[in-house]
Amino acid sequence: MGFTKLDYCQYLLISQVNYTITNLADHLKKCSHDTINRYLRREKLTPHLIWENVKNLCLDI
Numbered sequence: 001m002g003f004t005k006l007d008y009c010q011y012l013l014i015s016q017v018n019y020t021i022t023n024l025a026d027h028l029k030k031c032s033h034d035t036i037n038r039y040l041r042r043e044k045l046t047p048h049l050i051w052e053n054v055k056n057l058c059l060d061i
Helices: 005-014 021-027 033-042 047-059
Strands: none
Touching: 005 021, 005 033, 005 047, 021 033
């Protein structure tokens, strides 16, 4: 199983300060820094797209 948009969106929601790929990779056993970096280079994750994926989670809080 690879790294997904959901993984990235969840990380952004729970991170308080450190939004780096290195920090994310340190907390995920299934993905390395290189895997996440390749994913983010390949995907076009605009702020609007990320918001569309997380707004319902934010409204439930």
